[in-house]
Amino acid sequence: MGxxxxxxxxxxxxxxxxxxxxxxSGDFISIRPRHVMTHDNTGAVIPKFKQIGATAIADxxxxxxxxxxxxxxxxxxxxxxxxxxxxxxxxxxxDFYPAGTGISHQVMMEQGYxxxxxxxxxxxxxxxxxxxxxxxxxxxxxxDAASIWATGVTWWQVPPVAKVVLKGTLAPGVVGKDVIIALxxxxxxxxxxxxxxxxxxxxxxNLPMSARMTIANMTTEWGALAGVFPFDEVTVNYLRSRVxxxxxxxxxxxxxxxxRSGYTDADIGxxxxxxxxxxxxxxxxxxxxxxxxxxxxVPHVSGPNEVKTMVSLTEMEQKRVAIQKAYLLSxxxxxxxxxxxxxxxxxxxxxxxxxxxxxxxxxxxxxxQARSESNGDWQTLVSAGAIPLPPGCGACIGLGRGLVQKGxxxxxxxxxxxxxxxxxxxxxxxxASPAVVAASALAGFICAPTNFSERPAGTAIRxxxxxxxxxxxxxIMEGFPSSVRGRVLFIDKDNLNTDxxxxxKHTYRDDMTPExxxxxxxxxxxxxxxxxxxxxxxxxxxxxxGTGSSREQAATALKFKGVxxxxxxxxxxxxxxxxFNNGFVVFECPELVTHLRAxxxxxxxxxxxxxxxxxxxxxxxxxxxxxxxxxPLSPAAQELIVAGGAENLxxxxxxGTAVS
Numbered sequence: 001m002g003x004x005x006x007x008x009x010x011x012x013x014x015x016x017x018x019x020x021x022x023x024x025s026g027d028f029i030s031i032r033p034r035h036v037m038t039h040d041n042t043g044a045v046i047p048k049f050k051q052i053g054a055t056a057i058a059d060x061x062x063x064x065x066x067x068x069x070x071x072x073x074x075x076x077x078x079x080x081x082x083x084x085x086x087x088x089x090x091x092x093x094x095d096f097y098p099a100g101t102g103i104s105h106q107v108m109m110e111q112g113y114x115x116x117x118x119x120x121x122x123x124x125x126x127x128x129x130x131x132x133x134x135x136x137x138x139x140x141x142x143x144d145a146a147s148i149w150a151t152g153v154t155w156w157q158v159p160p161v162a163k164v165v166l167k168g169t170l171a172p173g174v175v176g177k178d179v180i181i182a183l184x185x186x187x188x189x190x191x192x193x194x195x196x197x198x199x200x201x202x203x204x205x206n207l208p209m210s211a212r213m214t215i216a217n218m219t220t221e222w223g224a225l226a227g228v229f230p231f232d233e234v235t236v237n238y239l240r241s242r243v244x245x246x247x248x249x250x251x252x253x254x255x256x257x258x259x260r261s262g263y264t265d266a267d268i269g270x271x272x273x274x275x276x277x278x279x280x281x282x283x284x285x286x287x288x289x290x291x292x293x294x295x296x297x298v299p300h301v302s303g304p305n306e307v308k309t310m311v312s313l314t315e316m317e318q319k320r321v322a323i324q325k326a327y328l329l330s331x332x333x334x335x336x337x338x339x340x341x342x343x344x345x346x347x348x349x350x351x352x353x354x355x356x357x358x359x360x361x362x363x364x365x366x367x368x369q370a371r372s373e374s375n376g377d378w379q380t381l382v383s384a385g386a387i388p389l390p391p392g393c394g395a396c397i398g399l400g401r402g403l404v405q406k407g408x409x410x411x412x413x414x415x416x417x418x419x420x421x422x423x424x425x426x427x428x429x430x431x432a433s434p435a436v437v438a439a440s441a442l443a444g445f446i447c448a449p450t451n452f453s454e455r456p457a458g459t460a461i462r463x464x465x466x467x468x469x470x471x472x473x474x475x476i477m478e479g480f481p482s483s484v485r486g487r488v489l490f491i492d493k494d495n496l497n498t499d500x501x502x503x504x505k506h507t508y509r510d511d512m513t514p515e516x517x518x519x520x521x522x523x524x525x526x527x528x529x530x531x532x533x534x535x536x537x538x539x540x541x542x543x544x545x546g547t548g549s550s551r552e553q554a555a556t557a558l559k560f561k562g563v564x565x566x567x568x569x570x571x572x573x574x575x576x577x578x579x580f581n582n583g584f585v586v587f588e589c590p591e592l593v594t595h596l597r598a599x600x601x602x603x604x605x606x607x608x609x610x611x612x613x614x615x616x617x618x619x620x621x622x623x624x625x626x627x628x629x630x631x632p633l634s635p636a637a638q639e640l641i642v643a644g645g646a647e648n649l650x651x652x653x654x655x656g657t658a659v660s
Contacts, residue, residue, distance in 0.1 A: 002281025004161045005228055006196040009136040013119040015153045016635075023158055025287070026631035031156045034260070035113050036062055036140070036148045037122035039104040040069040043081045045123065045145045046088055052651045054150035057092045061260045063149055064113055065089050066097040066104035066253075071392040072400030089254065095261060097253035102365025102391045103331045105129045109213070110367055111253065112246060112262035115239075116231045116271050117278050121148075126331050126415065128220045131228035132212035134235055134278050136196070138226045141550070141574065143581045147650045154646070155580065155636045159225050159573075160287035162195040166203035167458070168295040173450055175341065176211025177333055177413065177433035178299045179292070180218040185300060185310025186459050187290055193223040193544060194573050195287060198280060203294045204230060209238040210337040217332040218415045221307040225573055231271065231278040239268050245367075252366060286464060293458025299448055301411070303430035305419045313436065313448040321430075325410035326353075326441035327422075328381075329362035329389065330396040333413035333434050336371050339363065342438035343377035345449045346384045353385030354444030360402040362389035384442070395422055404429060411440045473618055474632045479642040482617050484564045488609030489537040490596050493525065496541060497548030498575065500525035502557050504549070517553060518561035526605040533561070538612050541568040542593060546575025555579040555586075565614070567621070567630075569593040580637060583645035589621065589630045599624060 003011070003022060011023035015030040023029055038045050042065050057063060067082055082099060089096035097107050105126055114120050116134040121127060123145045130137025144154040170179070197219050199212075207215070212229045219227030229235070245251070246262040255261060271278070300310045328334060328342055339361075353359045361381055363369035369391060372378040382388055387402065394400040396414040403423030404410045410422065410429045417429035430446060439449040476482045493500075503524045506512060522529035539558065545568035546554055555578045558566060565585035579586045600607055612623045619632040633641075643649035 001285060002283040004284045004286065005198055005230070005278065005280045006136060006161045006226065007158060007284075008277070009117055009119055010156070010158050012117060025158050025160045027158045028631070028634040028637035029156055029158065030153050030636040031119060032153045033062070033121045033148065034115070034118040035064055035108070035120045036145055037064045037066060037104055037108055037113075037120070037124070037127065038145050039066050039124060040081075041123050041142060042085045042088075045142050045149070046085070048142060048146035048647070049149050052146060052150060052647045053654050054146070054650070057094065057149050058152040060093040060256055061258050062152060063094045064097075064108065065094060066101065066107045067099040068103045069393045069397055070399050071099035071390055072394060086254075093256040093258065095253060095255045095259050099392065100366060100390055101252045102363070102367065103334070103393060105217070105331045106335070106364040106368070107253070109133065110242070110245070110365060111251070112242060113260070115263055115267075116235065125220050126217050128224065128227050129213055129217040129331060131216040131219070131226055132209060133238070134229060134231040136226055136228060137216070138196075141577050141581065143646050144577065147646050150650050151653050155640060157576070157631070159194055159196045162192045162197045162224070163286040163289040164197050164199050165201040165289065165291040166199055166207070167201050167291065167293045168203050169206045170294045170297060171452075173435065173452070174297050174299060175433050175435070176207065176214035178297050179211065179294065180215045180222070181300050181302050181310060181431065182297050182457060183292060184218070184222050184302065184308050186292070186457055187222075187461070188308035190223055190544065191288055191290060191461065192219070194570060195224050196226040196228065197222075197224045199227065199229050200280070205232060205234065206294070207234070208337070209234060210335050213335065214332050221415055231275050236268060236272055239263065240265065243268070289462040289464065291460035296455050296458040298452040298455060299433060299436055301430045301432040301436065301446060303417050304409070304428035305417055307417060307431065312454060313446075313452065314454055316446045317448065321409060321446045322444060323357060323411050323440055323446060324408040325402065325404050326357060326359040326437050327395055327402070327410065327412040327414060328386070328434055328437050329360060329394060330414040331364060331393070332415040334362060334364040334368065336368050338413065338434040339368070339372045339377050339381065340375075342434045343380040345435050345438040346380050346442065348449075349439065349442050351384070351442055353441050357441055357444055358402060359386045359441040360389055360395060361386040362394055363391045365391050386441075398422055411437050411446050413437045474616070474634060476617050477635060477638050477642060480616070480638040482615070484538065484614040484616070486536040486538045486564060486612060487534060488596065488612050488623065489533060489539050490600060490603070490607045490609045491522075491525070491539060491541040491605070492597065492603045492607065493605065494542035494569070495544045495547050496525060498546055498551050498554040499548060501546065501554040502551060507549075507551050507553060514560035517557040521557045521561055522606070528604075529606045532606055532608055535562050536564060538614070539563050539566045540592060540596060540609070541566060543569035543590070544572060545570070546572040548572070550574045550578065552578045552582060555584050556582050559584040567592060580640045581646040583641050583643065583648070585633070585641055587630050587633065589628050591628045592621065592623065595624070595626065595628070
């Protein structure tokens with residue numbers, strides 16, 4: 001069986017595997033990414049780095065620091081934090097881009113850190129953007145970032161891969177934002193949740209790099225862990241355009257003498273010659289296949305306050321939804337092409353921003369602003385009444401000037417419109433393309449920049465016949481259990497969020513003991529859980545377990561309780577990372593969940609079930625005289641459990657001691 005592009009890139013960056021070992025979806029591997037980016041949260045990663053006993057960066061060319069989130073905050077405290085980050089970068093020879101350079105993901109692309117076939121991670125969820133350049137961009141948490149700084153590696157589980165076929169050509173005036181809004185709205189039943197998405201099809205060649213960046217970026221909001229485009233002539237032309245910029249003496253930032261940013265025409269030629277290495281094998285298998293006819297895509301908006309709710313512009317215009325705020329900013333839609341589209345709307349319509357509307361404008365980078373100024377787009381927007389802001393995240397993350405207020409309605413070119421994210425939780429935020437945002441800002445209500453005829457979307461879903469992957473035997477390392485036996489405690493709930501597992505009211509109580517934390521597990525979901533629980537019970541849950549907040553206690557409280565593991569149909573990837581990073585076993589077995597739902601009668605929110613035996617060496621579990629396979633827990637996963645978590649594992653590596 002062949003490999004997908006995602007599996008190939010993961011294999012290129014796998015650490016410690018025997019030569020010729022194929023990496024496949026479901027595998028736990030140790031990865032050595034080309035780069036790891038952190039932004040303002042670098043200030044939180046530094047103490048983690050020091051707590052694990054690290055004093056030196058394993059590979060100073062791996063980390064990149066790019067300040068972008070809270071750059072409008074000029075308080076002494078925030079400026080001091082930025083100064084400490086810059087000093088740390090200077091001390092360790094790390095590339096540093098100060099506030100004002102641009103949004104971190106745009107900086108990573110502009111400055112040449114993202115190259116085809118590379119795995120580039122970031123302590124930020126929108127690192128999916130890097131897939132526009134045929135890289136595997138995916139988020140990690142802060143503990144992972146500290147681990148990579150200290151040792152060069154961290155762990156990763158290769159996700160299932162979705163194939164998205166894009167056919168045809170976009171109609172005039174339809175852009176990348178319209179495509180990803182359509183995908184989020186049309187396929188909104190978690191079809192790609194925790195998948196890596198590969199975009200293929202004849203329609204891909206018709207999408208410019210700016211559209212690819214927008215689409216890849218918002219695969220995050222679609223629920224995916226990565227969104228990857230193929231290596232083609234569009235990619236090559238973009239890379240060559242960047243080569244000319246690398247020789248610019250005004251190139252911003254502080255780069256170390258060993259910096260690996262940038263590439264040459266010769267590099268691009270070599271990649272193109274070996275482009276088969278950056279493609280999926282013809283006999284590769286996908287978890288799901290989706291199809292979208294680009295010719296049927298027309299502009300829609302998402303919302304309010306929900307990315308996956310799609311509303312046609314025709315319907316919105318009929319409602320004449322008045323707005324008080326408009327935003328053209330963020331890592332998804334503040335590039336040169338986006339500002340140009342908005343400026344063209346202003347030129348075509350004339351006039352100024354409507355009375356009662358505040359239209360906020362921030363470029364994705366200083367380079368973007370300079371280019372926009374050079375052709376007059378920037379001045380066109382500002383002269384029409386747009387309020388300029390520095391190149392950063394700002395209102396998109398609820399920081400700085402212009403936040404949406406209680407009762408207000410906003411139209412935004414950002415990637416998220418979650419309730420309360422961009423300001424008051426009692427506001428209403430819609431997402432749309434830059435052209436729609438500009439047209440709405442001028443009109444005072446949500447409207448289209450031009451007339452678009454409604455048409456049914458051309459879509460298809462194919463779920464390939466699932467071939468059971470043979471159970472894989474693994475070597476069990478000393479200290480890791482070869483098997484576990486216990487009673488099933490079945491939580492029959494999909495999308496159980498971390499508030500249900502560990503209530504928010506306890507999250508910031510730092511004085512709670514492990515015993516106290518264990519005592520309040522699941523109290524928001526089922527107060528009867530703790531009365532039913534017996535020591536050693538194996539918790540089995542539904543799909544997308546641990547969604548919502550990233551609080552680590554939702555994993556550690558179950559570990560403290562004595563639960564040997566949690567098995568679920570699927571997990572929030574953040575929950576899974578927090579679990580393994582804290583030395584707690586979780587793994588997926590959707591067939592077990594389906595079986596229990598059919599076998600257990602009179603199910604309650606929590607139901608005591610039959611005995612289960614888990615054979616970790618054979619990657620098989622048994623219940624009700626039936627056997628089910630699950631992804632093998634490789635040495636990379638076992639090490640984390642035996643060590644008691646990522647921080648202990650990294651500390652042991654730094655001390656040169658074996659995990660025991």
